Each structure stands twice: as C-alpha cells, then as structure tokens.
Amino acid sequence: MAKTIMIVDDSASLRQVVSIALKSSGYDVIEGVDGKDALSKLTGQKVHLIISDVNMPNMDGITFVQELKKKPEYKFTPVIMLTTESGEDKKSQGQAAGVKAWVVKPFKPDQMITAVSKLILP
Amino acid sequence: MGMEEALQTFFVESHELLQEMEDRLLAIQGLVVDEDRIEAINAIFRAAHTIKGSAGLFGLDGIVEFTHVLESVLDKVRSSQLVMDADMISLFLKCKDHVSLLVGLEESGGVLQGSDQATGQALVAQLSAYLQAPQTNTVHEEKTHPAITYPHLDPLALESAGGGVVDNDNWHISIEFGPDVLRNGMDPLSIFRYLGTMGTIVQVGTFFDRLPGLSEMDPETCYMSYLINFSSEADKTTIESAFEFVQEDCKINILPPHSRIADFVSVIKGLPQHDLRIGEMLVQCGTLTERELAAVLAYQAAQESGQNSTEAGTKQPLGEMVVQAGFVQPAVVEAALQKQSQQKKTKARQQQSIRVDAEKLDMLINLIGELVIAGAGVNIVAQRSGRADMLEAASTLSRLVEEVRDGALNLRMVQIGETFNRFQRVVHDVAKDLGKEIELLISGGDTELDKTVVEKIGDPLTHLVRNSIDHGIETADIRAARGKPAQGKVHLNAYHDSGSIVIEVQDDGGGLNRDKILAKALEKGLVESVHEMSDSDVFQLIFEAGFSTADTVSNISGRGVGMDVVRRNIEALRGNIEIQSKYTVGTTIRIRLPLTLAIIDGFLVRVGQSHYVIPLDMVIECVDLPEENLNSSKGSNYFSLRGEVLPYMRLRDTFEIDGESGRRESVVIVKYGNTRAGLVVDTLLGEFQTVIKPLGKLFERIKGIGGSTILGTGEVALILDIPNLVQQVVRKDHHESSRLQVRH
Numbered sequence: 092m093a094k095t096i097m098i099v100d101d102s103a104s105l106r107q108v109v110s111i112a113l114k115s116s117g118y119d120v121i122e123g124v125d126g127k128d129a130l131s132k133l134t135g136q137k138v139h140l141i142i143s144d145v146n147m148p149n150m151d152g153i154t155f156v157q158e159l160k161k162k163p164e165y166k167f168t169p170v171i172m173l174t175t176e177s178g179e180d181k182k183s184q185g186q187a188a189g190v191k192a193w194v195v196k197p198f199k200p201d202q203m204i205t206a207v208s209k210l211i212l213p
Numbered sequence: 214m215g216m217e218e219a220l221q222t223f224f225v226e227s228h229e230l231l232q233e234m235e236d237r238l239l240a241i242q243g244l245v246v247d248e249d250r251i252e253a254i255n256a257i258f259r260a261a262h263t264i265k266g267s268a269g270l271f272g273l274d275g276i277v278e279f280t281h282v283l284e285s286v287l288d289k290v291r292s293s294q295l296v297m298d299a300d301m302i303s304l305f306l307k308c309k310d311h312v313s314l315l316v317g318l319e320e321s322g323g324v325l326q327g328s329d330q331a332t333g334q335a336l337v338a339q340l341s342a343y344l345q346a347p348q349t350n351t352v353h354e355e356k357t358h359p360a361i362t363y364p365h366l367d368p369l370a371l372e373s374a375g376g377g378v379v380d381n382d383n384w385h386i387s388i389e390f391g392p393d394v395l396r397n398g399m400d401p402l403s404i405f406r407y408l409g410t411m412g413t414i415v416q417v418g419t420f421f422d423r424l425p426g427l428s429e430m431d432p433e434t435c436y437m438s439y440l441i442n443f444s445s446e447a448d449k450t451t452i453e454s455a456f457e458f459v460q461e462d463c464k465i466n467i468l469p470p471h472s473r474i475a476d477f478v479s480v481i482k483g484l485p486q487h488d489l490r491i492g493e494m495l496v497q498c499g500t501l502t503e504r505e506l507a508a509v510l511a512y513q514a515a516q517e518s519g520q521n522s523t524e525a526g527t528k529q530p531l532g533e534m535v536v537q538a539g540f541v542q543p544a545v546v547e548a549a550l551q552k553q554s555q556q557k558k559t560k561a562r563q564q565q566s567i568r569v570d571a572e573k574l575d576m577l578i579n580l581i582g583e584l585v586i587a588g589a590g591v592n593i594v595a596q597r598s599g600r601a602d603m604l605e606a607a608s609t610l611s612r613l614v615e616e617v618r619d620g621a622l623n624l625r626m627v628q629i630g631e632t633f634n635r636f637q638r639v640v641h642d643v644a645k646d647l648g649k650e651i652e653l654l655i656s657g658g659d660t661e662l663d664k665t666v667v668e669k670i671g672d673p674l675t676h677l678v679r680n681s682i683d684h685g686i687e688t689a690d691i692r693a694a695r696g697k698p699a700q701g702k703v704h705l706n707a708y709h710d711s712g713s714i715v716i717e718v719q720d721d722g723g724g725l726n727r728d729k730i731l732a733k734a735l736e737k738g739l740v741e742s743v744h745e746m747s748d749s750d751v752f753q754l755i756f757e758a759g760f761s762t763a764d765t766v767s768n769i770s771g772r773g774v775g776m777d778v779v780r781r782n783i784e785a786l787r788g789n790i791e792i793q794s795k796y797t798v799g800t801t802i803r804i805r806l807p808l809t810l811a812i813i814d815g816f817l818v819r820v821g822q823s824h825y826v827i828p829l830d831m832v833i834e835c836v837d838l839p840e841e842n843l844n845s846s847k848g849s850n851y852f853s854l855r856g857e858v859l860p861y862m863r864l865r866d867t868f869e870i871d872g873e874s875g876r877r878e879s880v881v882i883v884k885y886g887n888t889r890a891g892l893v894v895d896t897l898l899g900e901f902q903t904v905i906k907p908l909g910k911l912f913e914r915i916k917g918i919g920g921s922t923i924l925g926t927g928e929v930a931l932i933l934d935i936p937n938l939v940q941q942v943v944r945k946d947h948h949e950s951s952r953l954q955v956r957h
Contacts, residue, residue, distance in 0.1 A: 100266075101263060102226060102263040104219050104220070104223030104226050104271075105266055107218070107219035107222055108216065108270045108271070109270070146255075146262050147259070167395060167433075169399060169458075175262065175265075175288075180292075189397045191399060191459065191462065192458040196265065197265055197267075197268065198269060198270070199269070200270060206457075209454075209457060210398075210403050210407075211400075211403055212407065212410070
C-alpha cells in the first residue's frame, strides 16, 4: 500500500504541484490548508510524513508541529518544514519543536521528491 | 489534475492574494490596536511569501526574484526592524501593482516591456535601500558550526573485525545516531533505504555499546551505532546528503574507498598553482565535504582559543585532524601537503622576481638587436684600421655585447614545468570520461623556452595528449590481451637538442596502424599510390586536413579537425613535428621548436654578391666540394662525404643568382632533425651574430628564406630557412630516385 504524505500550505497551487509530484512518485497525498485544518484532518489514520509551511494563517507551522507532537499516534511522524532563506529564527524555534528536515522555498518539485525520499521511500 | 490546471490555480490565487495585500495596505494606517496591525502585516508578508513559493515551483523566476526582495523587506517590518510609514506603504502598493503585472504577463503569455522592466528595477532599488539601512534592533546571532565528530567507531573496524572479505572499493561510513532521532521522526532504516538508491550496502555492522540496562532503557531513545560498507559511484557530497536531515544530531564519518585515493591525488596534482589551503584542496578534489571542513575549522578555532583545555593554545594541523577524524585517508593529505609545499616554492620564486611589461622587454630585445648590429660595424671598422689597440677594444666590446644579448634573451625564458603540470588534470578528466586508467609521467619540466612559445604550445599539446589517451591507449581488455599492464602511460618530456627544444608526447598505446592510415588516405585521395612510402611519410599523413582514422567519433577527438591545426600551430612557431610509432607498442610524437625567436648565432656565407646566414646550430661542418662534382649538372645531386652519400643543392641555382661559380666551391653540411644535406656556396665568411628581422608581407611566402638581417656594413643578408631547404633537397632526391625507378 502506498505511503501517505500530508502537505499543509495555504497556497492551493503549491499544494497542487507538490501533490502531482508526490503522486507521480507513488505516494498517497492528503492536503491541509493551514495548521488548524491539518490537525482536524489527522484523526488517527496512518500518515508517514508531513510537509508543512511555516507561515500560514489561523495556525502557523511551528504551533502545528508542537500540537502534533502531543498526539501519541503522530509523535514519531517525520516533518519536513518549508522555510525561507531569511527564516533563521523560525528555524531555531522549529528545531526546538523537533523538526529536523528543512526545505528552502522556493523549491522545484524534484527537489521536494529528493528530500522526501531521504525520509521515506514510496 | 495536471500542471496546467495547477498553474491556473496559481494565477487565481495570486490575484486573490494581491487583492488582499492591497486591501490590507490601504487599511493599515487606520489601525490603532497593535494586534490588528501585526495581523495585517503578517497577512501582507504571507501574500508575498506564498506567491514567491508557488512561483518557484512553476519556475517563474522573474516573479521569484522580485517577490524575494519584497518579502525580505516585509520580513524586517514583521520582525519590527523597520517601521511601516506612509512612504513604505505607497512603495509596497507600487510593488503589488508590479507583481500583478508580472503574474498577468505569465497568464497572457506576454513579454515584459522595457519601461515596465525599468519600473521593476527602480522598485527593487528602492526596496534594497531598506535592506541596507542600518538595523537598530538586529540581534547578531553567532552561526553555530556543527561540532567536529571524532569517530566513535573506527571506520575500518568492520574490515578488521573479520567481517568477511571486504574489498577496497567500498566507502566506510560510521554513524552514531543521536538519542532524539526517533522522537524527531527520523527513522535510521529510511536513511539506509535511501542510501540503497545510490549504491549497494555491502555490509552493516550494528553496535549496541550505548544501550543501558533494561530498567534505564527508554524505548523512544535511539542507542544505535552502525558501520556501513557501501559500494557506490556517487561522490562524497552526494553520499553525505543522504544524512542531511540527521547530521545535526548524529556523528557521521564517511571515508572514501581506497580505490579513489589515486583519483584524489591526481586531481590535487593538477590543481592550478594558486594559493590554496590544504582544506580547500581537499574539498576541491572531492575527498572532504564543505560541512566536514567547516566542522574541522570550527574545532581548530576552538582549540586555538584554548577551549579544549588539554591542548590549550596549540593548533593541530588541519591535515592531521581530518585524518584523525576519519574524513580523509593519509595518502591524500600527503599529496595535498606536497602540492602546498610546491606552491610555496613557486610563490617564493615569484617573490624574488619582478614582473615586467612584456612590451618593455620586447623593446629592450629590439635595442639589443640594434646594438649587436652596431657592434658588428665597429668590428669591421677596427679590422680595416688594422690598429691593434682598436682591435682589442672592439673584441672586448663584442664579447660584452654577446653576454648582454644572452642575458636579455634569457629574460624571456620560462620553464615548461607549469605547462606540463596542467596536464595532470587534463589526463585525469579525459581518462575518467573514457573509463581508462592512465598515469601521466613528466620529465624535463625545468627545460626553458621562450615565453611566447610556451604560451602558444599549450593548445597543440593538449590536443596531442587527448589524442594519445583517446586513440593511443587501448581499452583495458585489449591491453590485457597484448600483455600490457591495465594502466596506460603517457609521458611528457622536454629537452634541448642541437639548438632546438624538443617536446615529446609518448604513450604505450596501440601505435599507429600503417595500413589503416594508407587505406584512409587513398579513400580521401590524399595519396595516389602507396609504393615506397616510408613509415614517417605515412605517419605524416595524419596531419593532413580532414584526416581521421577513428572508427567512432568520440567527445574527445576523432572529428578529423585538429591534427592539421596542431601542425599549423607548430609551424607558425618555426617548429616541426614528427612521429615515431610501432603498431601495438606505442607512439612518440616529437615537437621540435627553435630556442629563441629574436637573435641567433649565424654562419655567414656568400653566393655571388649576396650574403646568406645559416643558423649556426644547424651547421655540422664545412668541406670543399669534390672536384668531380664541380661542373656537374644543375639541381640536386649527391657527393660522397667520407663514404656517406649526401644530397646537396646549389644555392646559386635555388635562388637563381646570375654569374658563374668560382673555381672553388664549398659545401656547408646542415642537419635538421635526423636529416643531413649539403648547401653549396661560393665563400665561407664565418660566424656572425644575427638579429632576425622579419620579412615584409610580400616576401612571407618565399620558400627557403626565413628572415633577414643587417650586416655591420649596412648590407642586407637573408637568413636561410634550413628546415625548408633540407626538405626541398630530400624531396628532389626522392623525386629523382622514383624517376630512376620508372626508367628501370
């Protein structure tokens, strides 16, 4: 069975492109519009990896990960966080929350696939 | 759902975000509550951020570039480093309009107009001004370098632990996972799987020595360490990238395979003679990654400032550290150190030298040329006067002039060594491309030649070396069948030989195939019959334009352009090129070049009323023409020099000089390369310092004349182009002998 990846970003076009790339590499994809939306969709089903933006309305990426780690079923789920070059302070906050994988925005679809495959292969 | 659809989503989304940006910008001045303001600023920032991120995914670089600057300024506003005032708001509004325009253009497939482009640039300039402004609230955060990780496990332990036979071609990776990796969502197994996509994991050793007793063990903590023998063609940086997301938590050491040491060493040897540090060299050759270098340097700095108390103040050499840390094999560091000391020597030499404008040097040489001529004039006057004191003064003067001349010419001489050393890299790269194993040997690097020659010899030499590797050295299986070692040898050599510089490119490859060359030459119509062609004549055919015997055209050579260009380049330097080759054994290509280009020692002769100069280096001896040859027929002929048959030519005939030859004629025996010939002249006048003056354009193509010079008396003498004359003599000889054969 294909592995499931959740992509959380407020940009619909970014979600679409990342979804297309991931699906064509053999992953299943579910989407979240922001941290709050993503948390509401994580209801105990198996998710192998979460890709999340930092800057989102309603609930930002850092808060989202902090909340995520409180849920026992997602405690060990790897997270790739999308950041900007200037986001050093965000990065240290994210590190503290337990995010180790960072991908700098803007990225090309195949860069994302490479990063993902370092954590899970399809 | 396809990319096209996603792109449409991007356009719609961008317009929405830009509209929101505008609304928020217009409303922001009316907001009094801090929280509302912050929310508005965040929304504006997010709009720019999101557009940039998505545009990047679609490869819309123009939009990314512009929004990147906008985002950076907004980020400073968001972090309160800048205050958003009315000016800034109107600037942001203009930026919003510009982004709208850019997105619209992508949507409609339009092109950015010049005026709009200028607007964009002006906006970027205004935005950048904010970025450069002195920042008040900036907290300077020291960038933390990852700590150096001395290997907890000896990278070679798996091999020595008797884990079966492990060959040399494996990378040795030791990784000690940090306690938090599992909690951070990083699964060691997934890293191994990813590693498996770029090579083969030959062997894994698992180490549990950090595992505590059962009562203390936390199942969420990682206690594992691994040693991996990994077989892969990937480079070190690529392999290291597999650990990208865990390297901050883990101790990782990646030791390249032993079989790569030779590669690294040859790259290091071929590095240009710049002022490189050991670390930079190791990174450039690919044995050390940037991250490892940063770690070692940070550790070194810490050591220096005395943080590591045991060795306070003492700085451990970097080379030693990278070996100890298990990043690099000692042999590679050794090569880098050698290269560095070589660089230091070169630098020391450079420091003792003065750089002089080449034009000034040329002017000096020219003046010395005039001085030589004037000196010769003085000599003649002194001789005519017959006064002993005058003669002595003149002879002292000419001795000094000679020394000054040699000294001045020496100024232009440089060693060919550096040019040769560049080929380490060429050989390494070309050999790698072709999958051949090649060793480059260099000798005679201290041979000096004229700077102009050195500059112009690089290209032809590169072509010859590439040819040797591509066509000369056979593939490994053919070499094995011929009983040769798998590793091919290319040898670059330089030496002085009778007034010339000889540069050799020698290989132990397949050699030239005479039959194949002849077949090709016939096919291309370069020769009409193949009878009586000597090997060296046949080999010269490969220098004809449009000639190539390569069965397949490779990237490196074999397009049939090149060898003729090589010959032209060499001939332009007044040199020539010859080939010695034995099929299946190897080929030697020998380039012969004149020592200098400006002043030579000449031998002055006279034919009729005309003076000629023969370069002294090429004169072997002078003899009287035997009586039986005195009135023999015109053109080329033979005479016996102590039993040896020697072809000769009469300069009187060659240059069509009027008048009868005298009762006695002399022969000057000259040698060029391996060929000897005689030149018949009226009178021998002896040695003469000759300043070469180039011939005018009109006379450039005259065969047999290489230049002119002015005698002390003011008369003009022509300098003979001996290589050309020798060829003429030999060709005539060849021509006549073939005519004789026809008659038989």
